[in-house]
Amino acid sequence: MKTLEGSVAIVTGGGRGLGAEISRTLAAERAVVAVADIDIGSARALASTLEGDGARCTALKLDVRSERDAEACVAEVRKRFGRLDILINNAAVDYTLPLDELSVAQWDAVIATNLRGPFLLSKYASAAMAERGSGHIVNVASTASRRTWPNASAYHASKWGLLGLSHALHAELRPRHIKVSAIIAGGMRTPFLLDRFPDIDPAVLQDPAHVAAAVKFVLTQPEETVIPEVMVLPMRETSWP
Numbered sequence: 611m612k613t614l615e616g617s618v619a620i621v622t623g624g625g626r627g628l629g630a631e632i633s634r635t636l637a638a639e640r641a642v643v644a645v646a647d648i649d650i651g652s653a654r655a656l657a658s659t660l661e662g663d664g665a666r667c668t669a670l671k672l673d674v675r676s677e678r679d680a681e682a683c684v685a686e687v688r689k690r691f692g693r694l695d696i697l698i699n700n701a702a703v704d705y706t707l708p709l710d711e712l713s714v715a716q717w718d719a720v721i722a723t724n725l726r727g728p729f730l731l732s733k734y735a736s737a738a739m740a741e742r743g744s745g746h747i748v749n750v751a752s753t754a755s756r757r758t759w760p761n762a763s764a765y766h767a768s769k770w771g772l773l774g775l776s777h778a779l780h781a782e783l784r785p786r787h788i789k790v791s792a793i794i795a796g797g798m799r800t801p802f803l804l805d806r807f808p809d810i811d812p813a814v815l816q817d818p819a820h821v822a823a824a825v826k827f828v829l830t831q832p833e834e835t836v837i838p839e840v841m842v843l844p845m846r847e848t849s850w851p
Contacts, residue, residue, distance in 0.1 A: 611830040614639040618691045620683060621645060622674050622731060623701030625652030627800035628750065631822040632698055637665035639826065641696070644687045646672035648701070674701045674727025675719075684734040693742060696829060697735040699728035699772075700750045704765040706806060717764045724768030725775065732779060732790075739788050744833075746789040748825055749776040753796050753843070773839075780838045789836040791828040795821045796843035816844035 619636050623629040625647035637643050637660045645660075645667060647653040653669035660667045668690060673679045687694050703723045705716040732747050739745025754762065755769035776792035783790055797803055798818040803810060821842050828837045 612832055614641040614696075614826070614829060616640065616642070617695040618642045618687060618693050619644065619696035619698060620670075620687055620694065620731070620735065621698040621700060622672060622727065623647055624698075625649050625656055625669075627802050628795070628798060628818040628821055629698075629700040630656050631818040632700060632825050633660065633667070635819070635822040635826050636696070636829075637663070637667060639830075640665075642691050643667040644670055644683070644691075646670045646683055648673050672701075674699075674731060675722040677730050680727070680730035681734050683731070684738055688738055694735055694738045695742075695745055697731055697745075697747045698750070698825065699731055699748065701727055702750070702752075702768075702802070704762065704802075704806070706761050706765075708761050709763055712764060720764035720768050721771075724765070725771045728772055729775060732775075736779070736783055736786070736788055740783075740786045743787050745787075746791070746829055747776075747779065747783075748828060749773075749790070749792045750821075750825075751776065751792045751794045753794060753841075755792075755794060756841075777838060780836070784836070791837050792839045793821065793824055793828070794839065794841040795824075796841075796847045798844075814844060814846040814848075816842070816847070 621633045624633045624645035633643050645653040645657045650671040657667045657669040672683045751773045752769045755773040758766050780790040797815040799815045824842045
């Protein structure tokens with residue numbers, strides 16, 4: 611298996627939840643981690659903890675909806691560390707509302723964060739990776755990219771779009787020796803679900819560290835192998851199949 615030691619990674623939405631677990635997992639593998647989050651306080655707190663454990667990392671304020679922020683984030687990582695090897699498109703938002711209550715602004719916010727953001731970061735990251743002739747982009751999708759349920763039209767649209775984008779980039783970037791993988795994650799015990807659904811039974815969800823382990827798995831495949839898609843589900847969740 612490939613080692614991640616010395617690789618330089620950006621994790622969007624890296625300050626908490628699944629993003630924080632991915633950041634911890636990569637740091638434990640001795641990768642250099644840029645914890646990028648719109649909440650710079652959470653990014654700095656995690657980066658400080660990881661540095662205290664001996665990791666090389668940095669915290670960056672990033673609004674994935676902003677082209678300027680996306681371009682600047684990639685440029686800053688390259689300036690500080692000389693390269694960019696891994697991009698984890700993890701940042702996401704949702705508004706769980708029926709269509710007649712969902713505002714246009716809320717729809718736009720979900721699409722901008724969950725789909726425009728990965729496009730922007732992938733655009734600038736892949737250009738940096740292509741210069742070195744290698745790299746890996748991992749897009750965190752969801753079972754919401756494979757089936758639907760009520761009151762989540764914007765989230766479904768964004769995640770179905772993200773899965774399509776991921777496979778399109780897999781086909782497009784392979785000739786440049788850049789791998790692209792989608793992680794289709796089932797429900798996790800993270801603030802993304804627990805803060806919005808206080809009545810949910812945490813026992814039916816999975817530890818986000820298990821999904822982070824799947825991210826590590828796709829990243830550590832030999833150079834001649836790429837995993838375009840992997841699904842990681844809690845045993846007791848029923849959102850798939």
